[in-house]
Amino acid sequence: MDSMERLREIVETSDRIVAFTGAGLSAESGIPTYRGAGGLWTKYDPNIYANIDHFLRDPTYYWNFFQEVRYPIISQAQPNPAHDALVELERRKLLKTVITQNIDGLHQMAGSQNVIELHGNTRRIGCMECGKEYSMDEVYGKLQDQLPPRCDCSGGLKPRVVFFGESLPFEALEGANDAVKDCDACLVVGSSLVVYPAAMLPVLASEKGARLAIINIDPTPLDHMAEVVINDSAGDVLHTVVKGGFE
Ligand SMILES: [Zn+2]
Incomplete structure (x- = not known):
C-alpha cells in the first residue's frame, strides 16, 4: 500500500478524527508564514507586532502592519481544497474536531462546524x-482617521489572538486535550509541529492509541511516530484522498 492509499484507509475506517492544522494550510490560501515570507511581509517584524509587551506599550506598529499587510491579505484569502476536504469529512461524520494554530478563520469560512482555535x-x-x-472591516474604517484605533468607549483595541508572551486560552487548550484524548485518528495538516505546547497534541493522540498521519510540505520532528507521512501540498493530498475515496 502506498502512503496515499494508507491515508485513505485511515480516513475511511475512523469516525472520531481530529485534524490538527497549522501555517502550511494557510500558506496554500496565500497567507505567508512568519518564516520564509518575502516582499512587504518582511517590512514588519513579528517579534514586534506580535509581541504583547510591545503592543501594550505602542500599538501603532501593530496597526500599521494591520493596515498595510494583514488586512489586505486576510480579507482576500479564501479556503483551499484542504479546508474543503475537512468540511466534507465532518459532514460525513468521520471527523469530529478541527484544532488549528491558524488565526485566519478560514476553517469556519469553508464550513467547518467544530473548530478549536488555539491562537x-x-x-x-x-x-x-x-x-x-x-x-x-470596522477597524480598518476607524484607521482612516484614528491611529491607534479606539473603541466607541475610547478603550484600546486588540485582535483576539494570542501574542508572543501570552498564554494559550485555557478553554481552547482544554477542549483540544479532550478532543485528542477521544480521537481514533489524528491528521496533522500543514503544521511543522515545532510550536509547543500545541505540538504536544498529536503526541497525546498517539499515546492514547490514535492513528497518526502527517501531511506537511516538510518533515517534522514527530514523523517517526506517524503511520503515514506525506510531504506534499495539503490541498492536493486531501482533495485526492477525500474526493477519490468516496466515489
Ligand atoms: Zn470599549
Missing part, C-alpha cells in the same frame, strides 16, 4: 476596556 482569530478585534467586538 485565537485575527478577524475578531475586542475592546480591552468594555469588551465590545469589532470586525476587521
Whole structure:
C-alpha cells in the first residue's frame, strides 16, 4: 500500500478524527508564514507586532502592519481544497474536531462546524476596556482617521489572538486535550509541529492509541511516530484522498 492509499484507509475506517492544522494550510490560501515570507511581509517584524509587551506599550506598529499587510491579505484569502476536504469529512461524520494554530478563520469560512482555535482569530478585534467586538472591516474604517484605533468607549483595541508572551486560552487548550484524548485518528495538516505546547497534541493522540498521519510540505520532528507521512501540498493530498475515496 502506498502512503496515499494508507491515508485513505485511515480516513475511511475512523469516525472520531481530529485534524490538527497549522501555517502550511494557510500558506496554500496565500497567507505567508512568519518564516520564509518575502516582499512587504518582511517590512514588519513579528517579534514586534506580535509581541504583547510591545503592543501594550505602542500599538501603532501593530496597526500599521494591520493596515498595510494583514488586512489586505486576510480579507482576500479564501479556503483551499484542504479546508474543503475537512468540511466534507465532518459532514460525513468521520471527523469530529478541527484544532488549528491558524488565526485566519478560514476553517469556519469553508464550513467547518467544530473548530478549536488555539491562537485565537485575527478577524475578531475586542475592546480591552468594555469588551465590545469589532470586525476587521470596522477597524480598518476607524484607521482612516484614528491611529491607534479606539473603541466607541475610547478603550484600546486588540485582535483576539494570542501574542508572543501570552498564554494559550485555557478553554481552547482544554477542549483540544479532550478532543485528542477521544480521537481514533489524528491528521496533522500543514503544521511543522515545532510550536509547543500545541505540538504536544498529536503526541497525546498517539499515546492514547490514535492513528497518526502527517501531511506537511516538510518533515517534522514527530514523523517517526506517524503511520503515514506525506510531504506534499495539503490541498492536493486531501482533495485526492477525500474526493477519490468516496466515489
Ligand atoms: Zn470599549
